[in-house]
Amino acid sequence: MSRSKLRRLPSTLVAPAVLAAVIGLWELVVWLGDIKPFILPPPSAVAVTFVEEWPTLMDNSKITLLEIGLGFGLGVIVGLVLAVIMALMPVVRAALYPLVLATQTTPKIAIAPLFIIWFGVGLLPKLLIIALLVFFPVLINTLVGIQSVDKSQLALMRSVNSSQWQIYRHVRMPSAVPHIFASLKLGLTVAIIGAIVAEWVAANEGLGYLLIFYNSTLRTTELFAVLLMLVLIASLAFVAISLLERALSWEARLGTGEGAATVTPEAAV
């Protein structure tokens, strides 16, 4: 009977139901186990703190969001442009590939202090670190997308004497679109990690800075409120990209997604 009830639960409600169950269990464990708030605060307390600390959270979120927005944008633009250039010119591809790989095999957290020395403690080093993290998955996936075009489609284009521009416009770019969106989602997650890491190294504002601050003063409830804020920001950004994908990607629109094979970056930090 419970089985059939579970089946009747609309699929859109499953995820919220599970989330609610986990939060309920968390609350229960904290109260029953009498766990100290600085070890694990109950979700109810986190919620209250989240509301109380809203002005602080907002002020610092603005800083972090600006870093993420600019760094992500820069990384995506650099990744897309480099991908098209490398796809068009094999010489450039051969020349740049080792260099691109080198930027990725260097741990970004090791570069972050160097960027602070070079570019100061302001916005610039942070958005550069984020861009450095973001451009790689975008570049690699776009390149794969452009090159993964069906050979028969190229033969079809040749059969009517199409120009290189027509081949890019009508076959290669549309083929790459699902790959590009997969890489944007990947890039988003590494952008958020990059922003937090950059703020840990040198900052006196931003959500990453708040995390360090609350952690060092054992204000664990506030720390959880910051984590909640980060989750909300990441979720909203993800939804925004998904909406963009629905609008622009034929694969998402048609629901034929076989899930574009995605090249994942190494662990970001």
Next chain:
Amino acid sequence: MPVEAAAREVQRRAPSDVGDHVAGAAIEVRDLGVTYVGLDGTHVHALAPTSFEVADREFVSLVGPSGCGKTTLLNAIGDLLRPSSGSVTIAGRPARELRTAQQIGVVFQDSVLLPWKSVHDNIRFLSQLARRPLAPEAIEDLGRLVGLDGFLTKYPHELSGGMRQRASIARALALDPQLLLMDEPFGALDEITRQKMNLELLRVWGERRKTVVFVTHSLSEAAFLSDRVIVMGKRPGRVVADVRIDLPRPRTADTRFAPAMRDYVVMLNQHLESGEGGEAT
């Protein structure tokens, strides 16, 4: 023997008057050879120098085992690959001229429809590239011709394999080419669908008469569809026989079971086996 009685073989270098009247899309393949150079410098003869002719509006099939170079030959005829030697002349002009004039329609084994375009837009696609876009009525006519009416707004992933090939054929016809090249178009379909598509193709060909070169590895399909069947052997890829199929048209589902039809298939099979025997065993 009934096989020989039923068949009248055409000499490969039959004296012809094709060169004299160049109207239509008669094809002249002259000493056409394709050699691939491997990465290690070895030469692979995909196609030994080959010569034959196809008359205007003739339906010719190329059959042979995998690796006999029939697709290579087809691609060379359509100027989709550059031959190592020899030439292809269509309607008295180099194949390249016909291709750049968008006068060659190609149908691949996989339908090669663009998944992000509807059937309607796929059919229109090539005419759009060629900057002579088809009128909506013309697209509907083509859809009706290939039996796709009511499916024009669908997307490729919503269609069965047979329906996708119908769309692919409509697309190939959209530019009203003089020559239609078909590379195992029904090879991936189940037998029942394939037989149905064979009949449909003959019906379409009856209405929009083109010169057709059709690659298949099914002897019965080749015999059923064609005016002539060119049997190929491998290592190196070469022509081993050129057989005229003298069965009356229009051919129907019953033609498949006619005794003469069976005799042709038996004979084609003998040629195929003699081609296999050509290599050292």
